[in-house]
Amino acid sequence: MALLEVDRLSVAFTRYDGAFRQSETAVMHDLHVEADRGEIVAVIGSSGSGKSLLAHALLGILPDNAVVRGTIRFDGEALTPRRLEALRGRDIALVPQSVHYLDPLMRVGAQVRSAVHNGGDPVREQREAFARLRLPADAEKRYPHQLSGGMARRVLVSTATVSGAKLLVADEPTPGLDPAVVGEALARLRQLADEGAAVLLISHDIESALRVADRVAVFYAGTTVELASAADFAGDGSQLRHPYSRALWRALPQNGFVPIAGFQPHPAELPEGCLFAPRCGMATAECSRERPAMRELRGGKARCIHAT
Numbered sequence: 046m047a048l049l050e051v052d053r054l055s056v057a058f059t060r061y062d063g064a065f066r067q068s069e070t071a072v073m074h075d076l077h078v079e080a081d082r083g084e085i086v087a088v089i090g091s092s093g094s095g096k097s098l099l100a101h102a103l104l105g106i107l108p109d110n111a112v113v114r115g116t117i118r119f120d121g122e123a124l125t126p127r128r129l130e131a132l133r134g135r136d137i138a139l140v141p142q143s144v145h146y147l148d149p150l151m152r153v154g155a156q157v158r159s160a161v162h163n164g165g166d167p168v169r170e171q172r173e174a175f176a177r178l179r180l181p182a183d184a185e186k187r188y189p190h191q192l193s194g195g196m197a198r199r200v201l202v203s204t205a206t207v208s209g210a211k212l213l214v215a216d217e218p219t220p221g222l223d224p225a226v227v228g229e230a231l232a233r234l235r236q237l238a239d240e241g242a243a244v245l246l247i248s249h250d251i252e253s254a255l256r257v258a259d260r261v262a263v264f265y266a267g268t269t270v271e272l273a274s275a276a277d278f279a280g281d282g283s284q285l286r287h288p289y290s291r292a293l294w295r296a297l298p299q300n301g302f303v304p305i306a307g308f309q310p311h312p313a314e315l316p317e318g319c320l321f322a323p324r325c326g327m328a329t330a331e332c333s334r335e336r337p338a339m340r341e342l343r344g345g346k347a348r349c350i351h352a353t
C-alpha cells in the first residue's frame with residue numbers, strides 16, 4: 046500500500062449569488078494520485094489544472110468555501126482534518142508555491158529552525174540547508190521582506206527539507222532560481238526520497254523534474270489523465286498513454302516545440318465526456334459521451350478510451 050493514496054478527489058467552491066442562492070463550481074474531479082515511500086512523483090500539467098489545489102487539499106489548507114469529496118489516505122488511514130492537525134508540518138510538509146507563506150515578523154533562520162523535526166540540531170540543520178542552496182550566511186538574520194524572491198523560495202525549500210516529513214509536497218519549489226541551485230534543491234528532494242520519504246514534486250519545469258522523478262502524474266482541467274513512469278517520457282513520447290501527455294512532451298523546446306492547439310476548458314464550461322476531447326486528434330464521437338475512467342495500462346494508468 047502506497048504511503049499516500051488519493052482517490053476520486055473532487056473539490057468545488059461554493060459562492061453566494063444573492064441572499065439565499067448558493068452555487069457550486071467544481072474545479073477538481075475524480076483526481077487520482079499516489080506516492081510511495083522512496084519515490085518522487087512529479088505532478089505536471091498546465092496552469093489551472095489543479096496542482097496547487099491538490100497540495101492544499103493534502104495539507105488541509107483549502108479556503109473555507111471549498112467542498113472536498115473523495116478519499117485521501119495517508120499511511121493506510123483516511124486523512125481526516127483532525128489527523129492532519131497532528132501531522133501537518135511534521136509527517137506532512139509543504140513547500141508552498143507562494144513566498145507569502147513565510148512569517149513576515151520572524152527572522153527566516155528562526156523560521157527554518159522551528160521547522161526542524163528530523164532529530165538534528167536546529168541551528169546546524171538550518172545552516173546546512175542554507176549553504177546547500179547557496180544562501181549567504183547572513184541571510185538567516187533577515188526578515189522575509191529583506192530577501193529577494195529567489196532567496197525567499199530557497200528558505201521555503203529549506204523549511205520543508207529539514208522537517209523530517211514522511212510526505213513532502215513541493216509546489217513549484219524552483220522557479221526563478223539559477224540552474225545550479227535548482228539542481229541542488231532537486232538533489233536534496235531526491236536524497237530525502239532515497240532516505241524513505243515520499244515526495245510530490247509539482248513543477249512547470251518538466252525537464253528538471255523528470256531528472257529526479259520516478260513517476261509522473263499528468264493533470265488536465267482538474268483531473269489526472271495519466272500516471273506514468275518517468276522513463277516513459279522519452280524519444281517521441283510514444284511510450285506515453287494519454288494524448289495530452291504526449292502533446293505536453295512534444296511541446297517542450299527540445300522535442301520540437303509543437304504547440305497544443307486550443308485551450309484548457311474553464312471549470313464552469315467543461316465539455317461532456319473526455320475533458321481533452323475538444324483538443325484531441327484521436328477523439329471520436331464516443332469520447333464526448335462520458336468521462337473515461339482511469340484504467341491500468343502497461344504498468345501505468347490513463348483516462349482515455351483509445352489509449353493502448
Ligand SMILES: Nc1ncnc2c1ncn2[C@@H]1O[C@H](COP(=O)(O)OP(=O)(O)OP(=O)(O)O)[C@@H](O)[C@H]1O
Binds near residue numbers: 090091092099108312
Ligand atoms: N479559492 C478559489 N476559488 C475558486 N476557484 C479557485 C480557487 N482556487 C483555485 N481555483 C480554481 O481551481 C483551478 C485549479 O487551480 P490551481 O491553483 O490548483 O492550479 P495550478 O495547476 O496550481 O496552476 P499553476 O500552474 O498556475 O500554479 C483553477 O481553475 C482556479 O481558478
Ligand code: NI
Binds near residue numbers: 096098142
Ligand atoms: Ni499552482
